[in-house]
Amino acid sequence: MPTKNQQIEQLTALNNELENYFRNTIIPQLFVDADLKLRKFTPPAMKQFNLSENDIGKSMHDIKENIRYNTISDNIQQVISSNKILEREIQTTDFRWYQMNIIPYITIQDNKTNGVIITFVEITQRVKDLKELEKVITDHEILLDTISHDIKTPLTSLVLAFKVIKNMPPENVADIQNLLQIQEQSVLKMQSLIQELTDTREQEHKYQAEEELLDVENIVNDVRLTLNGSIAQSGAVINSELNVPKVTFSRHKLRSIIYNLVSNAIKYKSPHRTPEILIKTERENNCVVISVKDNGIGIGETEKEAVFSKYFRIKGNVEGSGIGLYLVQQHVKYAGGKIILESEPDKGSTFKVYLRAE
Incomplete structure (x- = not known):
């Protein structure tokens, strides 16, 4: 059985890998918890939102976005309530188009939705x-x-x-x-x-x-x-x-x-x-x-x-x-x-x- 220090090292390694993924991914992603608070985001997501590290922990209602006709908070609440993936085409204020997917984040232990993962794929050319x-x-x-x-x-x-x-x-x-x-x-x-x-x-x-x-x-x-x-x-x-x-x-x-x-x-x-x-x-x-x-x-x-x-x-x-x-x-x-x-x-x-x- 791993010691406490070994467990900490494993968690640290996993956390570093996760951070490395967030820093290098080209996919805009947001992680939002069940209380609609922002927990993490990837750098490309800054195209859709004016984000900084200070925004971590803020409610999505308080975060300034660059999305036209935004209903993102309502969409998140809908996914949390229904446990179903939601797909929408959205347009940013610079008139580019994105496929937005809101995926429920379900905990393994109790099989409940503990938040959502939001991804954006650009479809302007399409x-x-x-x-x-x-x-x-x-x-x-x-x-x-x-x-x-x-x-x-x-x-x-x-x-x-x-x-x-x-x-x-x-x-x-x-x-x-x-x-x-x-x-x-x-x-x-x-x-x-x-x-x-x-x-x-x-x-x-x-x-x-x-x-x-x-x-x-x-x-x-x-x-x-x-x-x-x-x-x-x-x-x-x-x-x-x-x-x-x-x-x-x-x-x-x-x-x-x-x-x-x-x-x-x-x-x-x-x-x-x-x-x-x-x-x-x-x-x-x-x-x-x-x-x-x-x-x-x-x-x-x-x-x-x-x-x-x-x-x-x-x-x-x-x-x-x-x-x-x-x-x-x-x-x-x-x-x-x-x-x-x-x-x-x-x-x-x-x-x-x-x-x-x-």
Whole structure:
């Protein structure tokens, strides 16, 4: 049987090993007793708490922490009462994320919880990756919606042109050639859209579409060409006032924004007047504002929020799938911008898209 001195030496050796572990571990840990008093901590724990040796023996209620929305004392009490491990994701005041585990410390002799061990494992990168993954999923949904929505117009023009040609006398050569030209433009436009979307998927940056310095007038002209049939049929007059001629943005997303706003302006024209549409760019503080103003049927106050919802459509006999404005809002939102709608029934609407300027 070991002597008293030998027992003291063994306890001292064990204590030294324990102290050495605390000094060298890279894991933030706190040891808190059943009275919620701090008994020991590892140096890395100072990232979450402003600790010093003077804090040993203090109540956790009195210790200053660097955790946002802290409920740590309540969590400790919950673990002591339940004898169950508690896991939570917490964020510190420097906006880093940690997985916090509170483990009951159970004494062998009486099998009771005599306190808790709290560990922190940093998961900041994992949280960022999850957020990026959510963006990827959203971008894929938007991509599918864009394909179905933006290809619909040229495809419809193509089908209508085929129907007209089938019923047209052979001697109307000039008319047939015009319709064939419309068909060719529609096919080329669909081909261009598919190529743009394919290029976006293949780019090096996984999480966001490539941005470039764009000439807004070129984008507007591209939209005019795409909507050529609708413009001719409605007699719409489209003017532009480009006080900011260039903007840094994703090409296909900017084209989609302007296309959808102009397309809606034509679709929801007033039956009492010729559609007049003004596309304008201007600088406001640190933003480039792209606005599309029309003299159409306008939008009531109760529908201003709803128009940006997926599949929502204003009542009326107007062709469409109800995702155009949803796509616009999603593109703008994920670029860190905002969109504002100003409208009155029978007085037209103005959509203002705010994009951050470089």
